[in-house]
Amino acid sequence: MSVRVRSPHARILGLGDYRPSRVVTNDELAETIDTSDTWIRSRTGIGSRHVAAPDDTVVSMAVEAGRKALAASRLSADSIDVVILATCSIPRAIPGGASMVAELLGCASPAAFDLNSACSGFCHGLEVAASLVCRGSARHVLVVGSERFTADWIDWEDRGVCVLFGDGAGAATVGPSSEPDIGPVVWGSDGSGARFIAVPDGDWAIRMDGRNVYRWAMTHVAPLARHVCDEAGVRPADLAAIVPHQANLRIVEAVARAVASHGAVVATDVVDTGNTSAASVPLALSRLVREQQVSSGDLVLLLAFGAGLSWAGQVVRMP
Amino acid sequence: MSTNDALILLRSVVREIAQVDIDGLARTTTFTELDIDSLTVVEITTAMEESLGAKIPADVFAELATIGELEEQVVRMAGGPEAAMSPST
Numbered sequence: 001m002s003v004r005v006r007s008p009h010a011r012i013l014g015l016g017d018y019r020p021s022r023v024v025t026n027d028e029l030a031e032t033i034d035t036s037d038t039w040i041r042s043r044t045g046i047g048s049r050h051v052a053a054p055d056d057t058v059v060s061m062a063v064e065a066g067r068k069a070l071a072a073s074r075l076s077a078d079s080i081d082v083v084i085l086a087t088c089s090i091p092r093a094i095p096g097g098a099s100m101v102a103e104l105l106g107c108a109s110p111a112a113f114d115l116n117s118a119c120s121g122f123c124h125g126l127e128v129a130a131s132l133v134c135r136g137s138a139r140h141v142l143v144v145g146s147e148r149f150t151a152d153w154i155d156w157e158d159r160g161v162c163v164l165f166g167d168g169a170g171a172a173t174v175g176p177s178s179e180p181d182i183g184p185v186v187w188g189s190d191g192s193g194a195r196f197i198a199v200p201d202g203d204w205a206i207r208m209d210g211r212n213v214y215r216w217a218m219t220h221v222a223p224l225a226r227h228v229c230d231e232a233g234v235r236p237a238d239l240a241a242i243v244p245h246q247a248n249l250r251i252v253e254a255v256a257r258a259v260a261s262h263g264a265v266v267a268t269d270v271v272d273t274g275n276t277s278a279a280s281v282p283l284a285l286s287r288l289v290r291e292q293q294v295s296s297g298d299l300v301l302l303l304a305f306g307a308g309l310s311w312a313g314q315v316v317r318m319p
Numbered sequence: 320m321s322t323n324d325a326l327i328l329l330r331s332v333v334r335e336i337a338q339v340d341i342d343g344l345a346r347t348t349t350f351t352e353l354d355i356d357s358l359t360v361v362e363i364t365t366a367m368e369e370s371l372g373a374k375i376p377a378d379v380f381a382e383l384a385t386i387g388e389l390e391e392q393v394v395r396m397a398g399g400p401e402a403a404m405s406p407s408t
């Protein structure tokens with residue numbers, strides 16, 4: 001059987017993001033639910049979050065982020081062979097959103113599929129994209145994480161959950177490379193904790209055992225950050241930035257402590273974005289680029305985790 | 320580790336992580352009353368679990384609210400991992 005022309009390696013070519021314009025502060029939430037800015041900040045570090053307008057859908061936000069990623073990588077839409085939409089908050093299972101994202105971007109009938117690994121979806125998607133490029137199944141892949149929790153999946157009376165989440169989308173284009181610019185993935189799952197973050201049977205909103213999620217993240221996920229560096233053969237001192245999933249500032253800080261890289265910038269986008277699940281890592285990464293906290297050629301550690309339970313992380317080189 | 324040593328260790332861990340002295344407090348004192356948030360409880364229990372080489376079951380952990388309940392789990396863990404996994408009374 002014949003094989004396609006493979007690429008030895010893959011890399012990120014460009015990044016893009018989309019943040020809904022409406023910002024909701026903790027104080028605004030405290031007007032309608034029994035909470036306070038002090039409580040939310042001390043537990044989570046979150047000060048505000050972006051909330052989607054009615055016409056900001058999972059698909060439309062993914063398109064905006066995708067468009068920017070294409071522009072940043074100077075790729076035309078028709079050069080995209082595969083679109084991967086990482087999301088867990090699309091309102092309907094059928095059809096998936098990826099084909100609509102492709103259509104609206106003007107891609108030429110690429111393979112397109114949704115990937116649901118909740119908050120770790122983008123990092124899963126990045127590994128899938130790199131594998132597709134290296135196997136020759138695609139030359140250019142668009143990976144988008146897009147989430148709209150606030151409209152469909154959040155019970156605004158459940159104060160243990162509603163204060164945590166926000167909406168938005170982040171995207172990356174992935175293509176061939178002569179160097180290993182997307183490091184080996186460290187990923188896995190633990191279904192014994194599936195009930196910790198879930199929409200229970202007969203319910204419609206996300207419910208969370210926040211304590212057990214926090215315990216798992218602190219004890220099992222944070223130590224993986226070091227493992228991601230080891231797998232990539234990268235010393236912590238060589239990292240320019242650390243981008244943990246932006247769920248909670250205390251977890252972000254624990255991941256950074258586990259890496260113990262003194263020079264690296266630590267992404268803290270959670271403070272004014274909240275937890276945007278699959279969009280969180282690319283949103284935080286795009287922001288570091290925009291704020292010129294990282295530059296081309298820099299090594300950045302990504303590590304995402306969430307419902308499943310699931311996790312995935314890798315070291316990437318900035319385009 | 321003897322259960323007594325484990326309880327002494329617990330006191331010093333709580334003092335170090337939460338800056339609270341639990342010596343002589345009523346066992347029914349809640350973490351909320353001591354201004355210890357549940358995320359700090361995670362840090363305390365993680366430190367104890369690492370020292371004692373055992374784990375507090377997730378269901379028990381989700382409900383842990385008082386100093387007495389925490390001490391009870393520490394005693395179980397000091398008695399070995401199997402004791403720590405048995406349901407709390």
Ligand SMILES: CC(C)(COP(=O)(O)OP(=O)(O)OC[C@H]1O[C@@H](n2cnc3c(N)ncnc32)[C@H](O)[C@@H]1OP(=O)(O)O)[C@@H](O)C(=O)NCCC(=O)NCCS
Nearest residue numbers: 035039043119159160163210211213214247248306357358
């Ligand atoms: C969700 C989280 C902030 C809750 O903090 P916590 O200290 O564990 O809170 P608890 O659920 O133990 O609740 C403690 C008290 O605060 C109250 N509370 C919960 N949410 C509140 C809020 N937004 N404002 C004020 N009080 C709140 C609870 O009702 C409870 O009060 P009670 O004891 O009188 O019933 C925290 O567990 C967390 O961040 N976990 C990680 C979650 C996460 O990152 N998830 C995504 C992973 S992808």
